[in-house]
Amino acid sequence: MNVLACIKRVPNTGAKIVLTDDEQRIDTTNLGFTMSPHEECAIEEAVQQTEAHGGSAHVLTLGPEEATEQLRTGLAMQADEATLLEAGDEEWGPRATASAIANGVRELGDDGAEFDLLLFGNESADAANYQVGTRVAAELDLPCVTGIKSLDVEDGTAIARREVSGGEEVYEIALPAVITVKEGINEPRYASMRAKMQARRQDVDRREPTADTGAGTYEKVRLEAPETAESEAEILGDGTDAVANVVDVLESEVEVI
Amino acid sequence: MTLAFVEREGSDPTEETLEMLTLARELADGDGESLDVVAFAGGSRLSVDELGAYGVDEVYHVVHDRLDGYAPEAWGESVAQLASDVDPSAVVAPGTDRGHEVLAHVGATLDVPMAANCIGIDVVEDGAYELRRNRWGGSLIEHARLEAGTTLLTPAEHEFPIEKAESTTDPSESEFTPSLEDTQFRVQVERVERADEEGIPLGEARVVIGGGRGVGGPDAYDQLEELADLLGGTVGASRAAVNEGWRPHDDQIGQTGAKISPDIYIPCGISGAVQHMVGCKGAETILAINTDPEAAIIQKADYAVIGDLHEIVPELNDTIREA
Structure with missing residues (x-):
């Protein structure tokens, strides 16, 4: 079984986010980069599924040349292959991203890499558009289910579970399929130093992305870092001296006692 | 239309x-x-x-x-x-x-x-x-x-x-x-499996007690559980605590965990990272307990107690029980 995990390079933001002067992006001068937590789990899932069922785990991203850093993280986590759809520094919107990934998957298929399972994060940590996986599935005419926190594959069928209020919805989907996952589906491994060194020497397959545009336009105008309001917290006291005041708040303000 | x-x-x-x-x-x-x-x-x-x-x-x-x-x-x-x-x-x-x-x-x-x-x-x-x-x-x-x-x-x-x-x-x-x-x-819900959950799901709880890295280990969550029981609520955790393995991922509050909207949220020993606040901004009232008066969570809370949760929470539990 061959599994593809699609990821996105995002800045590792700290407590306060600073924007560039043109308000088009985050000022990353002093920031490192990472991938969204859901996507780290997508890679781990791809590796675990291929460890269990055989086949190859492939990690793919659409992004700048520097995104090879995140692909190599995937390789260090024991993914077998990596593909960069080299998109430059401009941010691609969700429709263009989905179109480029779908075209990339078709190209990889033409080159002999067919996938039984395409994994995505449920939403990216930065843009959170909640749609790339679904649009890729539609482009490739594959079944798709989102927000999955448990996945088993048996005889070409994915048994996927999604948390809902009071329990879990269970889906049974014939492969090939697209599944978007959430953090908690597994515990991503820490790559060993040795694995990281090896990943540095591995080849990354580089391709030129192509995207079709649909009807309508969505244009990012600018970003805004909202001012954080001054603290208005009422200090109820220090240490156990505050307990009486806390009880008072719970009793009279919130009425939970 | x-x-x-x-x-x-x-x-x-x-x-x-x-x-x-x-x-x-x-x-x-x-x-x-x-x-x-x-x-x-x-x-x-x-x-x-x-x-x-x-x-x-x-x-x-x-x-x-x-x-x-x-x-x-x-x-x-x-x-x-x-x-x-x-x-x-x-x-x-x-x-x-x-x-x-x-x-x-x-x-x-x-x-x-x-x-x-x-x-x-x-x-x-x-x-x-x-x-x-x-x-x-x-x-x-x-x-x-x-x-x-x-x-x-x-x-x-x-x-x-x-x-x-x-x-x-x-x-x-x-x-x-x-x-x-x-x-x-080709994709449909085959069945819904009910969870035999003890207590109230985080997303629906009217009272949530949160525990972060400041809790220090899995055992000290007993105090938070007790407070949650006394207030008819449930316990959640920060991503840091989940990553430490102290609590299961289902308890995680934040951007990649549960989004809560209780009447009151009581974060204990949680610094208040942006990703955590995303999960709890639906709370009506936030009452933070933290040793660090400069912690981000204090800035974002409605009420704050400065001090060690390991001393404050047991005392609070005793007081509520006796009330």
């Missing part, structure tokens, strides 16, 4: 749906157009009684012999077909897993853009919208311009209040039967 996708629990709209209707009504009123809703029948159907209070003009019940349970693609296709029939200027869905999933299918079917996590929308001219949406869980705001024949939008969770309309309407009802193919049922 604005068309809103309604999620229901039994015959009532969910809370997230009512939040979404606040946004949908703003759009409809801005356009001077009607607010129509679409809901899926099956087992039971949406009751229209309550919807008049929210300014709904027309209710479409989707009726189809194969649409008993949830099937993402079939639902998306059904909403897309209804939208093609009634030609709304916008289709709005709740900012939930299901709302995002259905609307993403609608977007893929109609091949139009979709904007998730919206916090404010202005109609600037015919068919064009200027919107603001959350990025990074709300620590950044994106201003964007969206122009499409049909505009697809979801509100950010807990960003819009549940508000009744100024004047009550008397919604009319009709049925809509989509034409669906077998392949659109």
Whole structure:
């Protein structure tokens, strides 16, 4: 079984986010980069599924040349292959991203890499558009289910579970399929130093992305870092001296006692 | 017309749906157009009684012999077909897993853009919208311009209040039967497995006690559990505590965990990283307990106690028990 995990390079933001002067992006001068937590789990899932069922785990991203850093993280986590759809520094919107990934998957298929399972994060940590996986599935005419926190594959069928209020919805989907996952589906491994060194020497397959545009336009105008309001917290006291005041708040303000 | 996708629990709209209707009504009123809703029948159907209070003009019940349970693609296709029939200027869905999933299918079917996590929308001219949406869980705001024949939008969770309309309407009802193919049922809920959960799910709890790295280890959560029991609440955790292995991921509050909206949230030993605050900004009141008066959580709380949770929480438990 061959599994593809699609990821996105995002800045590792700290407590306060600073924007560039043109308000088009985050000022990353002093920031490192990472991938969204859901996507780290997508890679781990791809590796675990291929460890269990055989086949190859492939990690793919659409992004700048520097995104090879995140692909190599995937390789260090024991993914077998990596593909960069080299998109430059401009941010691609969700429709263009989905179109480029779908075209990339078709190209990889033409080159002999067919996938039984395409994994995505449920939403990216930065843009959170909640749609790339679904649009890729539609482009490739594959079944798709989102927000999955448990996945088993048996005889070409994915048994996927999604948390809902009071329990879990269970889906049974014939492969090939697209599944978007959430953090908690597994515990991503820490790559060993040795694995990281090896990943540095591995080849990354580089391709030129192509995207079709649909009807309508969505244009990012600018970003805004909202001012954080001054603290208005009422200090109820220090240490156990505050307990009486806390009880008072719970009793009279919130009425939970 | 604005068309809103309604999620229901039994015959009532969910809370997230009512939040979404606040946004949908703003759009409809801005356009001077009607607010129509679409809901899926099956087992039971949406009751229209309550919807008049929210300014709904027309209710479409989707009726189809194969649409008993949830099937993402079939639902998306059904909403897309209804939208093609009634030609709304916008289709709005709740900012939930299901709302995002259905609307993403609608977007893929109609091949139009979709904007998730919206916090404010202005109609600037015919068919064009200027919107603001959350990025990074709300620590950044994106201003964007969206122009499409049909505009697809979801509100950010807990960003819009549940508000009744100024004047009550008397919604009319009709049925809509989509034409669906077998392949659109290749993904559907086969069964729902009830969790034998002890206690109250985080998302529904009226009182949540949070524990972070400051709790120091798995055992000290007993004190937090006891406080939660005394207040009829439930215990959650920060990502740091989950990563330490002290609590299961199901307990995680934050951007990649549960989003809570209790009457009161009591974070203990939680520093208040941006990603955590995303999960708890729906809380009515935040009462933070932390040793560090400079911690971000103190800045964002309504009430704060400066001190060690290991001393304060047991004392608090004793006092409440004796009261």
